Amino acid sequence: MSSVACRSRLAAAAASLWLGACVTIHEGSTPASRSGVGPAAVELAAVPFFPQEIHACGPAALAELLVREGVDITPEVLSDEVYLPGREGTLAPELVASVRRHGLLPELLPARSEAVLHAVAQGRPVLVLQNLGLDMLPHWHYAVVVGYDLGRQEVLLRSGLERRQRMSLFTFEQTWLRGGGFALTAVRPDQLPLYATAAQWLQTLTDAHAPAAAWERAAKHWPGSAAASFGLANARLARPQPDLHAAEQALSDAIRDDPDFLPAYNNLALVLARQNNWVEARKAIEGGIARIGVPPASPAAAALLPAFEDTRRQVLAGRLDPPAGAR
């Protein structure tokens, strides 16, 4: 082997090492893993486009997501909710919070491109955070995935000043996974999430103060979840016209499905008391106190005891204290 060839080979190796130090190449999805996402090509043409002002890709991308679901909003208004001047950009948790502020439910998708494509196939545009630069030289950018074409191996983005940015699936995966794989969809209260577990979704509904309809959907989707029934009961009570009977039913379901979901006893007793059913109310709260046990079965159970004893006091007195705010 000539020394020239050897040297050039060395140079190539050095160059690839040096490039390797600058950029991590992420392992993307495979054609096989993408085969089940949905139709071969999808474009959600109805997703609006807001060409972004400088630094304002966050508010612009968020507006595209929200307006698509019928929220009447502009990127300018959203800037006050999500833009952080000191960082010249937008932080992901504030985008998630803003989705809730507008009556929608945020679902974070798993960091796999199949999940993003599947969401798009289901009619849900996906807000993604990309690092368009390098790990050591990041260039952070929010865009919205609105389509894909498996044949051409590309995704379609609302991005920056481009209404239809076509990007190869490879480049999309590299820039998106380098950015941490953040993918956000805005779910309407009458819809279910695509990937969230019961625990994740119930927390989302709680954080969003979701309407009873959303809880009803969740309770039906995860039958046997005491937490879902419990949340449903509270949502029914939070209505302008509280439905006491339906709330009582949901709390009974919670106890039936999981007798150790202790908070349900307390609320069931109070809902019965509000219907003047003092006999059943007493049974409920005493059943709960018996479950806590003497001494309490666990520190968690013990933490509930003061609240339960206070409820029993009110039930035995045959009169409920006025709401905390009115005391």
Added chain:
Amino acid sequence: MFLSHRPVVFSLIVTLFFAALPMRVAQADMIDTGSALHWQSGGDVRAQVADLLTRDDVRAALLQRGVKPEVVAARVAALSDAEARDLAQRIDQMPAGGDGIIEVLFVVFIILLITDILGLTKVFPFTRSVNHR
């Protein structure tokens, strides 16, 4: 941490610890769903007290970074407990999507040009990656 907060916060802790308020209550001592989920996942009361302090920190951090005073309360209130904790801990470290302008030296320009062409990055609008048919 305590040194940076005013005595009012301190008295808040004391109140919350000793006023026999183990659960956040909504109305007539109903247990709210957030508290029930927190209870179910084995969380204790002190975490909820800490969350109040966290929100105080986040509010100050947002103001310091230029958020208008008239909108800061709504922004803090919109955060879930987990999001507030995340922001309080990493507000300057987490990525801020905003297309900051990269200060490009010539060498860096060449690297990014190469990585753009390889389809690993997408910094320049005029590049088209080799793997893009």
